[in-house]
Amino acid sequence: METKHVYTGKTKDVFALSNGNYLLKFKDDCTGKDGKFDPGENSVGLKIEGVGKVNLKMSIYFFEKINAAGIRTHYVSANLDDVTMEVLPAKVFGKGLEVICRYKAVGSFFRRYGEYVEEGADLPEYVEMTFKNDAKGDPLVTKDGLVALNIMTEKQYDDIKVMVRKVTRIVADEMKARGLDLYDIKFEFGYDKDGSVMLIDEIASGNMRVYKNGEYIEPMTLSKLFFEK
16 A cells, blocks of 8 residues: 655654555654653653554554444554554644543642642542643643634533543553553544544553552553563
């Protein structure tokens, strides 16, 4: 099948396929700073050999489970040897939006609201959305804000909220089965030509905060633990 390069991303390159779908090529480039891996950073800081394949392996695992659960995603198929994933075409909301589901009060949530909550306190599948904007520190945006800015409809927002909770439960249950605790996770959603919402991008260890016995697990360690027999 013919491919045409359309975009070079930080951790993935994107190619258009002749069948109308797209091909994502996972790279070993990682976000970080001063040579240290940090999923929260917005620029490429280092290369970790094999990380692209590890991220794709986890993405395949979860996308197949999520598709089987009847939740719409952009995932079509993948080739682990080529480190590529075929996906359906999707538009992003605005210039990119992250959707976070939180089970525990940690990270930026605790930094914002620490005077009202203990660190690590339980949260009821709390969902928040942030604009992908490095210069502005990925600002939070409300449902009313998204609707007022014509970035999404109320229905799209409500659909995403339901979907992200279902997907997070799938990930959390898989972690729990391995003795691991999911604290929070971030996803990206897009929509098709009819406006229907779908889960896009990847589902990798660098997009989630996971603990074991109260200790935070680094993403690369998490990937190894997750696939241990």
